[in-house]
Amino acid sequence: MATLKIIIDTRTIKKDLTSPIYLRLIHLRKTLNIKLGLYIEAKHWNPNTQKVKLNHPNAKRWNITLTDKKLKAEKALLDIEEHINNKSAHQLKDLIISTLYPHMKKATKKRHTLFEFTNKIIQELETAQKHATAKTYHYDILAFKRFRKGKDIYLDEIDYDFLKAFEAHTLGRGVSQNGLSHYMKTLRAVLNRAIRSEALDPNCYPFRFYIIRRQKTIKRAIDKSYFNKIKDLELVQETTLWHTKNYILFMFYTQGMNFRDMTLLKSENIQNNRLVYIRRKTKRIYNIKITDKAKEILDYYNLRNESQPHPKGYLFPILPHNYSEDTEKDHKMYNSALKYMNDSCNTIGDLCGLKTKLTTYVIRHSWATIGKKLGIATNVIQEALGHSDLATTEAYLA
DSSP states (O other), X not given: OOEEEEEEOTTOOOTTSEEEEEEEEEETTEEEEEEEXXXXXXXXXXXXXXXXXXXXXXXXXXHHHHHHHHHHHHHHHHHTGGGGGGSOHHHHHXXXXXXXXXXXXXXXXXXXXXXXXXXXXXXXXHHTTOHHHHHHHHHHHHHHHHHTTTXXXXXXXXXXXXXXXXXXXXXXXXXXXXXXXXXXXXXXXXXXXXXXXXSSOGGGOGGGTOOOOOOOOOOOOOOHHHHXXXXXXXXOTTSHHHHXXXXXXHHHHTTSOOHHHHHTOBGGGEETTEEEEEOTTTOOEEEEEOOXXXXXXXXXXXXXXXXXXXXXXXXXXXXXXXXXXXXXXXXXXXXXXXXXXXXXXXXXXXXXXXSSOOOXXXXXXXXXXXXXXXXXXXXXXXXXXXXXXXXXXXXXXX
8 A cells, every 4th residue: 555745855955954845655665755846944844743833934835735735646546546556656656746747748767777777887887998897797787687587677676675585595596695795785886876877766775774794704814924934935036936926025015016006017107216006996096115125026027127028018027918908808818817826826825834825815915914913004004905995994904
């Protein structure tokens, strides 16, 4: 059964401190607001009686107007009472609007679907050369396609019950809580973008009620002593493992530098004994002091490049000579280089007696954890790792 009430939306406040009055429709557990064309300060509104307080100069007139509109809406719903449960909330909203404003031209606003709207976002990301993020959207939305058996769904039909049903389905398939969290965060990002693009009514946003939960993961950081063991490893110069050893130590010596950023370093990034570069992911500028240990590694590769230069001018011989950063093919080449690096890191870890996997992520995580133990402030570690919020950094250090 549909219910109606008159509310003030204090989330929106105009310069004159007034907020809009809406007729709120609740039907089949979906809430929609209908504009009534009145604005009032919150102090003049009585939420219990759903009326303008009598101390407002227009109280009598406005209350008659609001009561009249509510009664007309109730009558419109009463006229279709026998079939009301076969109507969607959006259909009832359209009925009420046509009743209250019979001369208003009906807006033909397009309803967007999840897969169609997400594909639009993916195409934009590809155009912006954000291939990794595009892949994330692509693969995460596949989980919703599996759940829906390929059938698309309108964005305004994604409600709390849909999220709970997807949660049960996904966990039932054996996906971890954190895997579910990843899917939900991508869906939330899509819906947030839809609201900003006016493709979705904010009142249809289901994440007001659904909490995305994460499970605490096992710590991946390794002790500082292992980096000393890596440093002391005696390996044949210019072999794959010898280079990998240098890359591990360089990342550690440069505040847990991201592997991709390291692969793109050029001699021009070295300025007055500092590394100045733009973080690929966040586009933020980093300016890091080059420690003596990091300088030893840089000096070797600078000298090496005099006789064996990379065609693109990169300091480290990691990426293929035909890599150019811009295409999907380049993204695949980078991923291949990352996998090769992580495989080699694991071999290095085995040589040092490490019982857990050693990856570029573990190197960054380890620098952050060791830095915290040494008294480096969390916000400084956040800045170094390039995290947009402190919560992400705190999760690293938990």
